[in-house]
Amino acid sequence: MVENIVEKNESKLAGLEHKKIIYSFLGAPGSGKGTLADQCVDKLGFIMLSTGNLCRDHIKAGTDLGKKLQEFTSKGVLVPDDIITSMVKGWLDEHIREGKTIILDGFPRTEAQALQLQELIKNNYPDYQFNVVEFKIPESEVVERMAGRLMCSNKECKAIYNVKQFPGVKEPRCLKCSSPLIKREDDREEVIRDRMRVYAQTSKDLVDFYNKNGIKLQELNVSGKEPAQVFDMFKELIQ
Numbered sequence: 001m002v003e004n005i006v007e008k009n010e011s012k013l014a015g016l017e018h019k020k021i022i023y024s025f026l027g028a029p030g031s032g033k034g035t036l037a038d039q040c041v042d043k044l045g046f047i048m049l050s051t052g053n054l055c056r057d058h059i060k061a062g063t064d065l066g067k068k069l070q071e072f073t074s075k076g077v078l079v080p081d082d083i084i085t086s087m088v089k090g091w092l093d094e095h096i097r098e099g100k101t102i103i104l105d106g107f108p109r110t111e112a113q114a115l116q117l118q119e120l121i122k123n124n125y126p127d128y129q130f131n132v133v134e135f136k137i138p139e140s141e142v143v144e145r146m147a148g149r150l151m152c153s154n155k156e157c158k159a160i161y162n163v164k165q166f167p168g169v170k171e172p173r174c175l176k177c178s179s180p181l182i183k184r185e186d187d188r189e190e191v192i193r194d195r196m197r198v199y200a201q202t203s204k205d206l207v208d209f210y211n212k213n214g215i216k217l218q219e220l221n222v223s224g225k226e227p228a229q230v231f232d233m234f235k236e237l238i239q
């Protein structure tokens with residue numbers, strides 16, 4: 001009996017990577033979107049795009065686009081919609097043929113971006129279904145998490161950690177690839193506050209847009225949860 005249930009769950013999960021779904025992760029900065037997306041890539045074979053990481057890659061490469069992006073990201077304000085959506089389109093055009101389940105971490109962030117994405121899916125990727133997963137967590141908890149957040153400096157890895165995982169370690173290194181861990185430029189207290197303000201403003205309009213357009217939000221209550229628990233909850237949610 002137990003064996004049957006396990007087999008059933010595994011076969012359901014085994015099929016997940018073949019479903020043509022685009023999940024948008026909607027949640028405050030520091031709510032754990034990136035950490036869950038990483039687990040989905042590692043364990044479920046999904047592919048993901050973090051628009052924040054894409055911005056940071058351009059900034060690091062010092063391209064003209066990178067210089068423009070930095071004007072916004074360093075202040076914690078949003079990059080203009082057209083720039084972000086065209087970056088996302090470029091990535092989707094390149095990756096969609098893999099036919100895998102896709103996670104968009106941190107996109108759409110505004111009503112205009114949501115509208116642009118709906119058009120893109122309708123016209124360019126019609127066999128993909130769009131789902132939104134909303135991360136629920138109190139603001140005080142995310143501010144505390146972000147203050148201690150560390151990120152792997154290796155561009156190919158970018159795993160996310162918290163200082164609490166490395167008590168007494170002066171120069172913590174990534175547990176996956178051993179590269180040094182760094183603090184994000186915009187994880188400073190004054191910028192964190194601006195990012196939270198921007199999120200509160202824009203997410204409300206976005207949720208209204210989804211409600212008006214009959215796009216259901218799947219809620220994940222991540223308050224006080226460890227990454228492994230969030231991953232289990234997500235698997236339950238999407239089955």
Ligand code: AMP
Pocket residue numbers: 029051052053055072073074076077078079080084105106107108109110113186195
């Ligand atoms: P994140 O890593 O998702 O917290 O994003 C870091 C920064 O990148 C944000 O504060 C914005 O400046 C920029 N950014 C990322 N995604 C978007 C988006 N969908 N729209 C506008 N700006 C974005």
